[in-house]
Amino acid sequence: MMTKRQTSSSPRELAKAMETSKAPAISRAAAVMRLLGKSDAPLGVQSVARELGLVPSTCLHVLRALVAEEFVSFDPDTKRYSLEAGVLTLARHWLRRNQFTDLAQPTLDRLAQSFGVTMLGVHIVGLDHIIVVAIAQSGQNLQLSTQIGSRFPALISATGRCIAAFGDYPEARLETKFKTLRWDEAPTFEQWQTQVKQTRAQGYAVDDGNYISGVTVVAAPVWKARAKLSHALVAIGIGSAQRSGLSSLATALRSSAQTLSNQLSGETLLEWS
Amino acid sequence: MMTKRQTSSSPRELAKAMETSKAPAISRAAAVMRLLGKSDAPLGVQSVARELGLVPSTCLHVLRALVAEEFVSFDPDTKRYSLEAGVLTLARHWLRRNQFTDLAQPTLDRLAQSFGVTMLGVHIVGLDHIIVVAIAQSGQNLQLSTQIGSRFPALISATGRCIAAFGDYPEARLETKFKTLRWDEAPTFEQWQTQVKQTRAQGYAVDDGNYISGVTVVAAPVWKARAKLSHALVAIGIGSAQRSGLSSLATALRSSAQTLSNQLSGETLLEWS
DNA sequence: CAATGTTATTCGATATATAGAACATCCGAT
């Protein structure tokens, strides 16, 4: 039985992640890297230890190991630690073998152009997070933007309703996670459930200013294998400018997502010939 | 005293990295991620364990911890593991706070155009590896290419001669590392030392077909703080086509590298005003 | 320049992560 776990970026979550694990050093290492990533300046041993609730000596061991693996850099003069380029190498490998980004990019570009919105391809990691893996901007002047690699809570906004609708998670877990979310205009859990139900019926989700007021978000689910939610296409538009064409945008999104799902679950071209 | 360590990507190096460490789980985790990154297909517990010389049960713990941290994904159907998008998030953070890439990109573009070569910005991690962090291609038809995040042995090719010339490492360590390199047309250590000396005199290094026959590589060092080698600009050209303009390319590279060094060691714009 | 707080680091006792074998489960071949 696989015990439920959390990614560790705060002392609280780190503690939770470690208590069940048989390899806590790895959770600590992950927490340290995420902390160094978030930090604007390099950090010393104490800062890291205090922030994460670690024992300084242990923290030092972790940092030294990460330095040896070239994931963290160490400045002997200032005795400060920061992220090192080694993490780039891992990311490159991941990108190389990720067909979703390749397949989705043209679609995202096209939709961004046609509808004048910012389009995202997001990877659904689980009930905890989604990660932006592809971006397309329209030529519009005013644009919302984010970066490849950004993480968001899984259940937030339109994508969240897709995950709830098609992810096949028990309602209790959904409710627990839902309660931790921060919205500009939070819906009640009941309202949200209604919207999730609607999402299931329509095949796409809409967030009309809930997550960020004045911003409309539309999302449609992408499946990797049959019945296995893995990604989503997301359109982000500013305010009411969107509202007129919303339904045509939504159906375009849905059909594009459907096409992608078919391509992803089918055999690859190499195995084809 | 900081003990010398190695990054772990083979069973041999992993063993070496672990024996001195106080956090071997982290070395194992790094090795596992690198292995999964290199692999073309997702791997099972046994494959990973065998490849890295780990005990299966330990390997399982490592993999589970990495899954929990969203660095590795697990397919419950096939029981296979592969890299997960979480590594992207770390890479984004690293890129965000790396001024070298921002500063270097325009320079690289310009040089690539002017001389019709492929330009790289590389990050010097130590005596073990360099990592490609920025790329610019010329419009030429025939082009050598690589990817952001690629790792190369530190002492190879023209960059290697720069590191040897300006890195201030003891000769014994250089020779040990030098002996592990693979070249198309390997120079002897004595020949190489002469070239290193020349590099120190000229302020740039040339590799004329040693690393890859028919390929000329020129590199110039970039310092972050005074006397602290951190990056290099690299030009890659195919064969003799380059040779004519080689010295003008080299001096252009050297002066660009010099300018970058000044920008990097000077105060940032924000602290300026 | 001493005093004081802070930080990095070492070191030894002990809680615990790991190794190895045992068990369970899957898959292909006979």
Add this chain to the structure above:
DNA sequence: ATCGGATGTTCTATATATCGAATAACATTG
């Protein structure tokens, strides 16, 4: 179907990674 070989997973004794205090190096202040 049945076997055989491989895989994934659990279990437990023990080598060891972690903790906490003590030390050393450093910077900051009176």
